[in-house]
Amino acid sequence: MSDTLLVEPSAVSPTQRVVGGLLRSREIAVGAVLVLVVVLTTIKNPNFLFSSDGWRDLLLSPSLLLLLAVGQTVVIITRNVDLSVGSILGLTAYFTGKLFVDHPGLPIWVVFLAGTAMGALLGLVNGALVAFGKVPALVITLGTLYIYRGIFLSWAGSDRINAGDMPSDFLALGTKTILTIPVLTIIGFVVLAAVGYYLYTARGGRELYAIGSDPDAAVLYGLPTRTRVLSAFVLCGALAGLAGVVYAARYGTVSSGAGYGMELQAVGAAVIGGVAIFGGSGTVWGAAIGAFLLVTINRALPVVGISDFWQRAVVGALIIAAIVLDRVFSAREERRLVAARDEMRKS
Amino acid sequence: MTSATLDRSASRTYPAYSRPLWRRALFTREFAVIALLIAVLFYSNANVPNFDSPLTMYYLFLDIAPILLIALPMTMIIITGEIDLSVASVVGLSSVLVGVLHQDAGMSIPVAGAVAILVGAVCGAFNGFLVAYVGLPSLAVTIGTLALYRGIAVGLLGTKAVTDFPEKWTDLAKERITEGSSYPMILVPFLVLAIVFVALLHFSPFGRGVYEIGLNDEAAHFSGVDVERTKFWLFVMAGAVSAFAGIYYTLRFGSARGDNATGLELQVIAAVLLGGVSIFGGRGALHGVLAGAVLIGVISSAMRLESYTVNVINIVIGTLLVLSVMSTSLLAWVQGQLARRRVSHSSETGQRRQAAAATDSTNER
Numbered sequence: 001m002s003d004t005l006l007v008e009p010s011a012v013s014p015t016q017r018v019v020g021g022l023l024r025s026r027e028i029a030v031g032a033v034l035v036l037v038v039v040l041t042t043i044k045n046p047n048f049l050f051s052s053d054g055w056r057d058l059l060l061s062p063s064l065l066l067l068l069a070v071g072q073t074v075v076i077i078t079r080n081v082d083l084s085v086g087s088i089l090g091l092t093a094y095f096t097g098k099l100f101v102d103h104p105g106l107p108i109w110v111v112f113l114a115g116t117a118m119g120a121l122l123g124l125v126n127g128a129l130v131a132f133g134k135v136p137a138l139v140i141t142l143g144t145l146y147i148y149r150g151i152f153l154s155w156a157g158s159d160r161i162n163a164g165d166m167p168s169d170f171l172a173l174g175t176k177t178i179l180t181i182p183v184l185t186i187i188g189f190v191v192l193a194a195v196g197y198y199l200y201t202a203r204g205g206r207e208l209y210a211i212g213s214d215p216d217a218a219v220l221y222g223l224p225t226r227t228r229v230l231s232a233f234v235l236c237g238a239l240a241g242l243a244g245v246v247y248a249a250r251y252g253t254v255s256s257g258a259g260y261g262m263e264l265q266a267v268g269a270a271v272i273g274g275v276a277i278f279g280g281s282g283t284v285w286g287a288a289i290g291a292f293l294l295v296t297i298n299r300a301l302p303v304v305g306i307s308d309f310w311q312r313a314v315v316g317a318l319i320i321a322a323i324v325l326d327r328v329f330s331a332r333e334e335r336r337l338v339a340a341r342d343e344m345r346k347s
Numbered sequence: 348m349t350s351a352t353l354d355r356s357a358s359r360t361y362p363a364y365s366r367p368l369w370r371r372a373l374f375t376r377e378f379a380v381i382a383l384l385i386a387v388l389f390y391s392n393a394n395v396p397n398f399d400s401p402l403t404m405y406y407l408f409l410d411i412a413p414i415l416l417i418a419l420p421m422t423m424i425i426i427t428g429e430i431d432l433s434v435a436s437v438v439g440l441s442s443v444l445v446g447v448l449h450q451d452a453g454m455s456i457p458v459a460g461a462v463a464i465l466v467g468a469v470c471g472a473f474n475g476f477l478v479a480y481v482g483l484p485s486l487a488v489t490i491g492t493l494a495l496y497r498g499i500a501v502g503l504l505g506t507k508a509v510t511d512f513p514e515k516w517t518d519l520a521k522e523r524i525t526e527g528s529s530y531p532m533i534l535v536p537f538l539v540l541a542i543v544f545v546a547l548l549h550f551s552p553f554g555r556g557v558y559e560i561g562l563n564d565e566a567a568h569f570s571g572v573d574v575e576r577t578k579f580w581l582f583v584m585a586g587a588v589s590a591f592a593g594i595y596y597t598l599r600f601g602s603a604r605g606d607n608a609t610g611l612e613l614q615v616i617a618a619v620l621l622g623g624v625s626i627f628g629g630r631g632a633l634h635g636v637l638a639g640a641v642l643i644g645v646i647s648s649a650m651r652l653e654s655y656t657v658n659v660i661n662i663v664i665g666t667l668l669v670l671s672v673m674s675t676s677l678l679a680w681v682q683g684q685l686a687r688r689r690v691s692h693s694s695e696t697g698q699r700r701q702a703a704a705a706t707d708s709t710n711e712r
Contacts, residue, residue: 081486129669134676136626138430138486139668142613146665153658261609264432264490277487309505309605313498319491323483 092244123237212279428628446603471586
């Protein structure tokens with residue numbers, strides 16, 4: 001009796017299992033929807049994909065949300081949430097512009113570094129308050145959302161950063177491509193790959209999942225919960241800071257609306273990509289595909305003849321559909337496991 | 348053995364009830380907020396020019412009326428441990444509906460308003476159904492419906508605005524209770540609703556159920572609370588009240604737009620949390636929440652009179668929110684430190700005795 005397992009090891013071959021797992025994975029499902037959207041829109045208007053601008057925009061537009069969604073995913077996995085990313089993005093975008101205005105000769109990589117460090121610092125404030133204050137992240141980051149945006153707007157005043165304030169090399173990054181892939185998207189992909197690899201293989205990454213699935217158990221097990229949660233927030237802030245620099249390069253102007261409402265889009269992208277809002281499961285790959293899907297749908301709607309005023313409704317419906325589907329699948333899985341357990345008890 | 352158990356039960360005290368009633372009533376989070384509100388009011392009256400003019404209070408209440416209204420159901424939702432982020436979108440949707448139904452369908456304002464409230468209730472019911480009966484996390488659901496309802500509102504009207512409302516109704520939204528009084532008319536429906544919600548939350552079995560759900564929904568279920576139905580109706584109420592706030596918002600500014608009241612949900616939640624409601628659920632009271640909402644209004648209008656920009660005001664409100672939620676754990680930490688110091692002071696000898704007892708027990712083994 002003691003050596004019977006709750007679930008028998010699968011009898012199918014490893015290859016079949018991997019293929020089956022892939023087919024059932026959330027990332028593939030969302031990716032398929034993304035491909036479907038792109039194909040349908042391209043049939044309607046071939047320029048959506050096949051003109052050089054269309055191809056570039058397809059890859060370039062999601063790069064901002066991609067960075068935010070990756071950071072947000074890391075935080076959500078630890079059963080927290082960071083609502084202040086939109087404000088961090090706005091603040092660092094303005095900071096970037098200000099750096100160029102005050103120190104015209106600054107090399108571009110220094111600006112990238114400075115923006116990321118600025119974001120990390122703001123994330124550190126969030127993380128320290130959450131990890132040491134024993135207060136839910138939702139409340140803290142709601143507070144810092146106000147504070148950071150207030151700092152941004154009172155610092156900027158009526159002033160705004162225009163394209164003329166920034167060196168042309170920097171602005172060229174916004175349109176430059178390598179092998180038809182925009183540089184800013186490559187930055188996003190590199191970040192995605194690094195964070196994804198870390199979460200999947202590294203001890204620290206796995207511990208983030210452990211903390212998110214059961215914070216109390218993680219403490220009892222002796223995991224450094226505080227430092228891990230703190231560093232998740234620092235990473236999220238740093239990526240939002242990087243996104244701020246990318247924003248400045250991509251749009252060339254930074255006005256008071258920069259990053260407004262992006263926090264909910266980032267959470268939405270993660271949720272669509274299969275990241276459970278209560279932590280402990282989901283991947284950055286999923287969140288990245290979710291970000292691509294959100295932005296691409298927004299761009300596809302006008303092409304297929306739906307007024308782009310409706311895009312927010314579509315995004316909302318998509319988020320709801322994603323979580324309802326999740327629920328249906330997990331309920332089915334649970335029933336299957338319960339059935340397996342009853343079967344075992346009978347025998 | 349038996350005597351030891353008897354001893355313990357005889358000396359058992361109930362900390363919450365060991366203090367006299369007035370201390371239990373006064374030394375609470377809610378009264379801390381009220382005291383802060385009174386202090387800010389006194390300070391502003393004395394130091395801020397024009398703060399004591401009747402117009403200040405009039406505009407203050409006109410501005411915070413939507414927050415006050417929505418804070419009522421939001422308090423109950425947060426006490427059950429859920430959250431509703433979609434309220435501001437329902438405000439926007441109901442604003443657009445009133446505009447469209449009045450202008451295009453030619454309905455009178457009361458009929459259009461009734462339809463809008465009905466639609467608001469349906470929006471709330473959709474949230475409530477997904478949260479209570481399907482069992483989805485309310486944070487995720489209402490982030491989705493935040494986008495969905497706002498999207499419908501913007502989709503219906505685009506960037507246009509309906510501004511053609513009969514003066515009778517737009518004046519009503521801005522009217523004072525009595526001629527020359529500094530309190531606007533909107534406070535009358537608000538007070539009625541406030542009394543209903545206070546009765547519901549603090550003096551009814553339904554309200555006790557709300558607290559029980561927040562403390563432990565499984566235990567609430569086993570003690571006979573219908574957890575699903577309670578949550579469902581709370582979301583319906585939030586939708587209906589938000590829709591009412593939307594009608595007020597439309598008439599007060601005389602314009603129905605899709606992006607009306609964007610971001611209002613965060614202000615409402617800030618007011619509720621500032622008022623001492625725990626985001627984990629299970630604790631909080633309406634008088635604290637109302638004081639919190641008024642406090643935010645008073646601080647912003649005092650700072651505006653001192654000609655600070657809205658950005659500085661946002662920084663102050665954000666800091667206040669963070670401090671107010673941190674205060675609980677800060678106080679606990681300070682108390683812990685004090686208790687530890689007291690123990691280490693008085694137990695120099697005690698520790699030695701303990702050490703001796705420990706060696707005794709090892710010897711026995």
